[in-house]
Amino acid sequence: MAVNKNIIVNGVSQMNFNGNERGLMEVFGVYLTSGTSSFYNNLSYRLIRSLDKSLIEETEILLVNAAKVCGYNTFHGIQTSVEWEGLIQPMVENATDKLLASVEICNALGWVKWEIVDINPGKKAVFRAYSGYEAELYMKEYGNSKRPVCYMLQGVASTLNDLSFGDTYPSGIYTFDTVETKCRAKGDSYCEFVTTRNE
């Protein structure tokens, strides 16, 4: 059975994302919050813009790493959850299916509309995003950027490959790295992420 994008996106996006009696949203083995896209973007971009230019690259690495830590732990939680077991596991026959299904979870969480356009399993994957809150709101707030700005998606692209093709959790993190080769904030028509295994 192939990975069915619609079943995953419809199933996950329609879940009850509400805080419980403790005001916490316990889903997929992690605690979620629902925050505005502008909140997360302001944290990242105002931080970058408040710093001396010499610190920008280092700060970008920090922001990407926050997303790697998030993506790796969150998607491990997702992939070992009862929700995954019931809805998604029956579609997953191999590591590539696991990656493709996880991409659809990202789509359902409201982060992005992306797909994998090229894959050499375990070595390289190319993601393409046609929407995504980072680039969109960056452009709205600041106009075009000289640098790619989708830090969260860069981190998550790496960790989805880590969890599909890397060593068993938790030692597989940082197996893959991602470069955002195109970004809508730079004027490209889509954002593109090339993920490769670290040698």
Add this chain to the structure above:
Amino acid sequence: MDLMLNKRFDAKENKHFLENMHFVLHCHHYNGAIHRAIVNTPFIDGKEFIFNIVAEDFYNTLGTVIKNKNITGANNILNACSLLYSSLGFGLMDFSNLSSSGGLAVSTSSHLASGYLAKWGKQKAPVDDFGRGFIAAAWALAYGKDYKRCKVTQTKCISCEDAVCEFKLMEV
């Protein structure tokens, strides 16, 4: 009180909307990691940086909900803010000891503080800057104040193994 929030998922763009505002779901790993990264960034006061962004964002978000739902009166507005806070997964916030001149807010459950405790163990100092910013925004909306003209100090924190997160608000 039930806020009866208008929620929808736009399957064409893969976006969640609440009262027509775009929301994204993130977990305690991301929220904790990005908070910690900013707090540890040199040359800025990371905690105040986060406080200001949270206060501004919640002021806009809560303000939109209150306007859309036609909620009036300080107590009703504070109740609505608390409900929205818990509905969004940030925790519980009790405003019963808060007035127009300031006072206390108490959180018996905190997403950020519990996340810190779970990920990094007992903390030496309070961490819930999301809660601080939220309190400033709710207070400003309830009493017609400027959220930039208050100081919110966290005096207890679940991440420090206190039973609750406690916040003191002063108008400045």
